[in-house]
Amino acid sequence: xxxxxxxxxxxxxxxxxxxxxxxxxxxxxxxxxxxxxxxxxxxxxxxxxxxxxxxxxxxx
Amino acid sequence: xxxxxxxxxxxxxxxxxxxxxxxxxxxxxxxxxxxxxxxxxxxxxxxxxxxxxxxxxxxxxxxxxxxxxxxxxxxxxxxxxxxxxxxxxxxxxxxxxxxxxxxxxxxxxxxxxxxxxxxxxxxxxxxxxxxxxxxxxxxxxxxxxxxxxx
Numbered sequence: 001x002x003x004x005x006x007x008x009x010x011x012x013x014x015x016x017x018x019x020x021x022x023x024x025x026x027x028x029x030x031x032x033x034x035x036x037x038x039x040x041x042x043x044x045x046x047x048x049x050x051x052x053x054x055x056x057x058x059x060x
Numbered sequence: 061x062x063x064x065x066x067x068x069x070x071x072x073x074x075x076x077x078x079x080x081x082x083x084x085x086x087x088x089x090x091x092x093x094x095x096x097x098x099x100x101x102x103x104x105x106x107x108x109x110x111x112x113x114x115x116x117x118x119x120x121x122x123x124x125x126x127x128x129x130x131x132x133x134x135x136x137x138x139x140x141x142x143x144x145x146x147x148x149x150x151x152x153x154x155x156x157x158x159x160x161x162x163x164x165x166x167x168x169x170x171x172x173x174x175x176x177x178x179x180x181x182x183x184x185x186x187x188x189x190x191x192x193x194x195x196x197x198x199x200x201x202x203x204x205x206x207x208x209x210x
Contacts, residue, residue, distance in 0.1 A: 059122075
């Protein structure tokens with residue numbers, strides 16, 4: 001959300017009216033949330049691998 | 061005037077990029093499901109490790125389940141890394157993601173069928189079976205979303 005707001009402020013300064021369009025895009029499909037979800041998933045997958053490998057190493 | 065014009069052009073280019081990045085709701089669904097899958101695998105692993113510590117699952121079964129989980133996690137990582145590079149699910153992207161996830165889905169399917177047979181404690185067996193089934197459903201859901209079933 002903070003990133004989206006920063007982007008909106010930037011666009012509004014450069015070209016008024018674009019901000020409304022961006023908000024519309026975000027509302028329509030919420031796709032702006034894709035990256036944070038992928039980052040979270042990537043981190044969880046990595047943590048899982050570490051956990052599993054740690055157990056396997058300890059139980060050689 | 062020149063600065064204002066440049067700012068307007070930059071804003072338009074940025075907006076065009078944003079439009080391209082925001083035109084695929086299926087991509088959002090895939091991202092959400094990958095996140096759920098990651099958390100579910102984590103829950104499977106933690107449950108299995110804790111049950112092993114409590115001597116409810118033998119080391120051999122724990123090893124099999126965790127090795128399969130590593131495979132799923134690695135496939136998930138690759139799927140995440142690839143999904144970050146695309147702005148929409150075109151045909152080549154769908155094929156790539158299906159190819160990345162199919163071995164993981166097969167692995168989980170095998171675990172659902174046979175992975176908990178060595179667990180003597182019924183409660184533990186049922187808990188792990190439920191988590192594995194939930195993971196299988198999530199991964200299948202991603203496959204369906206990628207194939208355009210959503």
